[in-house]
Amino acid sequence: DDLLPIAGSIKARGGIYEVLKYAETLAINEDLLTINEDYSILAQDNFKNFFSNYTIQVGSTGNLGLSIGIISAKIGFKVKVHMSKDAKQWKKDLLRSKGVEVIEYLSDYSKAVEQGRKESENDPNSYFIDDENSKDLFLGYGVAGLRIKEQLEKMNIIVDENHPLFVYLPCGVGGGPGGVTYGLKLVYGDNVHCFFAEPTHSPAMLLGLMTGLHDKISVEDFGIDNKTEADGLAVGRPSSFVGKIMDKILSGIFTIEDNKLYKFLKALAIEENIYLEPSALAGFLGPVLISGKEGEDYLRKYNIFENKDNITHICWATGGSLVPENIMEEYINRV
Template sequence: MENSIEIPKEYLETVKNIKTLKKVLWINSHKKNFSEISDALEIKEEEIKDAEERLKRFAPYLIKAFPETKSTNGIIESPLIEIPKMKSRAEEDIKEKIYGKLYIKCDNQLPIAGSIKARGGIYEVLKRAEDLALKNGLIKKDDDYSKFYSDEFKNFFSDYTIQVGSTGNLGLSIGIMSAQLGFKVKVHMSADAKQWKKELLRSKGVNVVEYSSDYSKAVEEGRKLSNEDPKSMFIDDENSKDLFLGYAVGAFRLREQLKKMNIPVDRDHPLFVYLPCGVGGGPGGIAYGLKLIYKDNAHLFFAEPTHSPAMLLGLITGLHNQISVKDFGLDNKTEADGLAVGRPSGLVGKIMDPILDGEFTVEDNQLYRFLAALAEEEKIYLEPSALAGFPGPALISKEYGEEYLKNSTHICWATGGSLVPDNIMKGYYEKGKLLNNRRK
């Protein structure tokens, strides 16, 4: 198929490097000024605010079902932390100076699921539960939603099944939330999924279906099996607007954090955000929300493994979900399990095409090096895929220059890590430490 794929002339060299597993930085020539696209944007701010209100309605339930959310009044949110020591280590690794301040958005600490998927995944499950409860007269929107924490509701939901295909973290968020509500749950896990994630799900009463093939096959099979059962609902990471909206709420929450920390975002203080990307729903939703809020003052970049740059190839060719990394001879094998996606979301790719500033790719060894450095310098422990954005600030500083970036804010979005078992995290750290020592 590759020979029949038309590559724009300006991207021929980039695609050549992608095919030989070289790291690339791609600047999106399709990006438009916000004023040119604002009227055509399909998802409106009101829809994101509606999603935010739904999460607020469920806060009393979440406090009861997950006591760890009590300190945030049932709101699932993570801290934003400046990491100056890590900034120095990133400069050292990339051998480029970073202009501006560097922060980490700690979605690795999100309660319940320990990853960014606690945003979209949990939101869509709660929306499905609310829709069913409203339709069947179990609740009204102005009721106290702690009612969901009852045998009556659990018994009701036990007649229904929720299914999803996942490389790991989305399955964790949907599995944990659905099982807690009382749903039967089937998580279709690709070969890339870590064993500890499967075991954790099973310990919560989730039916884990394992596949020897990749993410796309797990989604395809899960969707097919779900369609055969009238009481089964499939949460489709490739095409779900509800997942997208759940993630987009994170952008509005970040705006409040930046205000509280007196961090301005305007023409003289641009914001740069670096988001690890798998199928695209999580980074896409957050990027979209930030673009609505900050318009041309927000610069948004996705990061993908050199072996699995599905979204990047979809954007370069304009073919989105019609192509796979395997069409370019890539094996889609990476230690970054959450990013091991061969075919991107068509829904997200088309939305991102005029919005995204660019993408870059990272090698697995680079993920481990940054993992160890972050642990040593800032005492923050992430899983490998969550480090994908960390080369971004140095790469972009070289690209954009000191004059534009001197008052900028860089945010690396840490997508997961707090649920990783200690012995496995120790192994990650030791591997990264060894790789860093070899470079000295």
């Protein structure tokens, strides 16, 4: 997803979809648009003037803010992105260069979302995009299942009972990987096995699912500091909406230390000439774990061990193409 246009991350799937859906709803309600028209007219000045009467707000550690901010500003909305302390400076700078108002907080992601939601509720012309609870965002991410099916068919890669698909997804609050998992399960059913990857210092979804308490519990409750270089995954409290869906369909969760993110980042840059941001590398530990003892136990439990050589592994690269060159150089030189 680092190659997705406009926002260069998985958040382009859900974020851009929800903004365009909101724009469509406003225009149709005002009789400015019908579903039979060419939607490219939404880019015209009269629509931009109309959308400028409305504000879109979002809480983010980075990539969702980029996704929402860039597309919203482009089609005329006023935009406020509430960013936690974990957000990278270059992401804040990029948003401001696009005309987006960035509000910075000294607290973590949950507080930024809470404040953004509260401010938006006080303005009747404001729309809050909620990464913790939005069904539209979730469905936007879910379309990835159809996209993967199309891509794998073009590559002549079979996915069936004897040729399972294993997918490893970096997880923050859970919306992005949750939506992708939901979409993949709709397409492939039991033939796809999805695993979430979280930083050791921010295992929010892991704890939410293990305890069954979801958003009623945070990593801080366990004395974990929620400090990680993987800014997009620096979340202390998971989405309850997503967690309750994943409880039934997710295959597992594992954690990864920050230093390993940089090792994978450097190796991928050198070996494959692919440049990702740290959080996008979290899933790369998945195939390593599956080849170990815990992985063998899992494969035997689900009668996959005999077909282990037929497994197609996908490490979901969630973002990186917008990272400035000098920052990427710093990442590579960390190890």
